[in-house]
Amino acid sequence: MTEIKSPEQLAGMRAAGLVVAEIHEVMRAAIVPGATPRDLDAIARRELAARGATSNFLGYGGFPATVCVSVNDVVVHGIPDATPFADGDIVSLDFGAVLDGWHGDAAVTVPVGAGEPPDEVARLLVDCEDALWSGIAAMRAGRRVRDIGTAIERTIEARGDYGIVEEYGGHGIGTAMHMDPHVMNYRTRQRGPKLVPGLCLAVEPMITLGGPETHVLDDEWTVKTDDGSWAAHFEHSIAVTPDGPWVLTALDGGAARLEALGVPAAAAQRG
Structure with missing residues (x-):
């Protein structure tokens, strides 16, 4: 069943989305050489508690952590461990929160270290995030869910020869994380x-520098590329409104990116 929210319920979704956005900022600042995925998990737990929120990842299907930390050729669902980040790695953070019964979910991929990543890696991150925003821009009342995937694929194909991971995708979100x-x-x-x-x-493209084929490790969670190519993953939770898309897990509601694309942004009215 598809869940449609009232304006009051969307306000609750926005509050949960802001918790996710704020904690993402704290975790991103902690991604430095020598830090570990477990450090990020500890940060997520601390910051959730400080905001009176809970994790929608911890215990979900048996997942043992509050954040998925996926490094380099891990596409998604990486379990935090004690392996230090190295300069030049790329790290995907997939994280969600529950506040007053409403769920938020977002992901971002960032490079480790102060230096610029190799050109192909830098382009991978930019192109995956741009594809996400293309999909978000297609979320206008009266259109169809298919239009989101079409916009994402067109952007990716226009940018380069990437692998589009097909086994995993976005989902409805609200009173549950996956709907x-x-x-x-x-x-x-x-x-x-x-x-x-x-x-x-929740819209979340995942692309690789090689082929799209993936496999799951023996831990039954960690998803890696078959060919060892590096992967990027970006995600936001978004509400469809009469005024345009409202990016619930972006601090500015998506206003800056959507306005740059020439798309009316509900954030201009809603914050």
Whole structure:
């Protein structure tokens, strides 16, 4: 069942999304050479408690941590361990929170160290994030879920020869972290549900520098690329509104990025 929120319920979703956005900022600042994924997990636990929120990752399907930390060729669902980050690594943070029963979920991939990453890695991160925002820009009332994946794929194909991971995608979000509908990161023949005001989706493209094939490690969580190529993952939780997309897990509601794309942003009215 697809969950449609009232304006009052969207306010609760925004509050949960801001918790996610704020804690992402704290974790990103801690990604330095010598820090470990477990350090980030400890930060996430501390910051959730300080905000009166809880983790929607911890215990989900048996997941043992509050944040997924995926390094280099790990695409998603990396379990935090004690392996130090090295200068030049890339780290994906996938993190969510529950506040007053409402869920937020977002992901970002960042380079480790003060130096510039190699050109192909820098482009991978920029192009994956741009693809996310292309998908968000397509989230206008009256369109279809398929339009999101089509926009994502077009951006990725225009930028380079990347692998688009197909086994994992976005999802509805609200009173649960994963809800209908499923949101694919590529064009499909199925139109999917209509985008209506009050629908909230988590959109999350994942692309690689090589092929799209992946496998799951023996821990039953960690997803790696088959060819060892590095991967990027970006995600936001977004509400469809009559005024345009409202990016619940962006501090500015998505206003800056959407306005740069020439798309009306609900954040201009909602904050």
